[in-house]
Amino acid sequence: MWTRRVWLGLRASAGGRRGFPSKADPQGSRRVTAELIEHLERLALVDFGSQEAVARLEKAIAFADRLRAVDTDGVEPMESVLEDRCLYLRSDNVVEGNCAEELLQNSHHVVEEYFVAPPGMCCPKWLNRLSHSKLRMQ
């Protein structure tokens, strides 16, 4: 059975390595543990409310796994499609800002030119399981 590090390993970019070769386990178990779901919900503020959502996640992982069919040993990963582009350097001049009124219009709740954060935003507790839908209601 795969460990969750395999899945996360796909996302992390730590040089040229790409997880484990798939040859040994072509149709391995795609089960995603409850622990992983909790972890993802906290990290990405998504709500895997139903078994259907979890199943969809598993299908997505299976889809991405097809990348393993390609042998990438010794191949330098492409980190950015922009790798041949020039990084434009801007001169250090002030050309933006001064639009507080406009920006504040985007927020439901403002107090004297400050944005108001949803309650519990700055306590560590809020990091535990605040789902997307709950956030929208505030």
Place this chain on the structure above:
Amino acid sequence: MATPVLRWCCPGRRWVFAGIGGVSRHGRGVPTGSTSSGKRGQSSVAQQPLITAQKPRKGEREWAAVVGLEIHAQIASNSKLFSGSQVDFAAPPNSLVSFFDASLPGTLPVLNRRCVEAAVMTGLALDCHINRRSLFDRKHYFYADLPAGYQITQQRLPIAVNGSLVYSVCVGKRRSQMVTKTAGVKQIQLEQDSGKSLHDSLRSQTLIDLNRAGVGLLEVVLEPDMSCGEEAAAAIRELQLILQALGTSQANMAEGQLRVDANISVHNPGEPLGVRTEVKNLNSARFLAKAIDYEIQRQINELENGGKILNETRSFDYKLGCTVPMRDKEGKQDYRFMPEPNLPPLLLYDSESLPTGTDPQQVINIDQLREQLPELPRVTREKLVQQYGMLPEHSFALLNEVGLLEFFQNVIKETRAEPKKVTSWVLNTFLGFLKQQNLAVSESPVTPSALAELLDLLDRKAISSSAAKQVFQELWRSKGKTPAQIVAEKKLELMQDAEALEQLCRSTLEAHPQVVTDVKKGNPRAINKLIGLVRRATLGRADPTVIKEVLERQLSL
């Protein structure tokens, strides 16, 4: 059980396990809540060590502490790292925020050239290897003051690596000698600052000001080469001076331009490193050393009492003078680093590799920046020692106060007095007056010219040194008067009439035959009495050394 003596590798210091040790015997480690123990804790980790005659007995454990630092310095630039909104400390809330800073959809980061130059200059000043190719990444976490939900930083390949920071600490019984130390610089990276969150406790809500969101930061990571609070504070101080000399950051801790996090662990020498804790919120130069020493002591206590150190993040509570656990961590934070998809790699060049026919605005030449580097504090100090023959600690003192070096150099320019005299007057008398009234050099009522004139008078022996001190005091109090004026007003000129002095001495000798006998008998202090009498007779207008000379001659000693 007798108080164990704990020794950790601070230059020549012994730390006694006094106050905090007492507290922890009753509980486990951290004194929470109780103010008195907190205060005791503060005093026992004060800068003045409790020096005891005890040597560590056999069987008692010695401890070594290991301190690494992560420093965030706000780059001194007009605009932010990836947007054209202004960088300013005090402005109406959310007025210095562009659409990109507010993370509105459809906005993209555009790198500020000045920030890259600042990073390269800092890397060069710290002897780092500048990576010709560096990359930007996204570090994801949710917090109200981070509108995008991620921070753009350089995790994989930062702009500069492998440098060193050379700093000095005071050692010796009277803390007068300076010893040079080095802390390795692991890396320097460019990253965005977050906004500010203010807690409105009245209405129990958090207010967000994004003025600071997106401001360029230099993160300087120092290797765990420091062993106590004092070393860490000295390293930070030197880094501040370097950044200020380069102009890359104002590095003012009070204004939040320099923020420090410390990674601290303890172990027994010879054994592997212990578990480390991270102490955040060390934003005051004054409390930096205290906080680090407190945490070291806390860890030692904990381990001595058989406890364990958790790999956690702690915060320093200034009021209680102790570190407290900060986050409730269920496992480590997962930042899900990913390459920033909107930014190509950052390429830097040197004179050799500079591509031809390119817009100079669009390329950065490391060699050119190296040539343009301003003089570093270390070099300035060396020059002072060479040129003026002052002690290293004097050169440190001159650079440690804003504007003092310039003041000193202006006095030197205008006076004929010896540099050593100038050094002594500036560092002792002048600085003493400033500190007493808590003034900055720029607020000094005495100008360099005035001091120069005073020192000239002293040099010419127009006044005695005690008279000079009086004049200085008067200069401080009353603006606009010149030293010459004050000398004339208070009649402080030294007697120039040698004959008159001879007369006075002779008459004093005649008037006090008993004292003369004492002197002739060989009583060394008797002559001082005579000198005092003559001085009074001259109304303080004669130099004591000259008086002594004359008296001794007249007494044919």
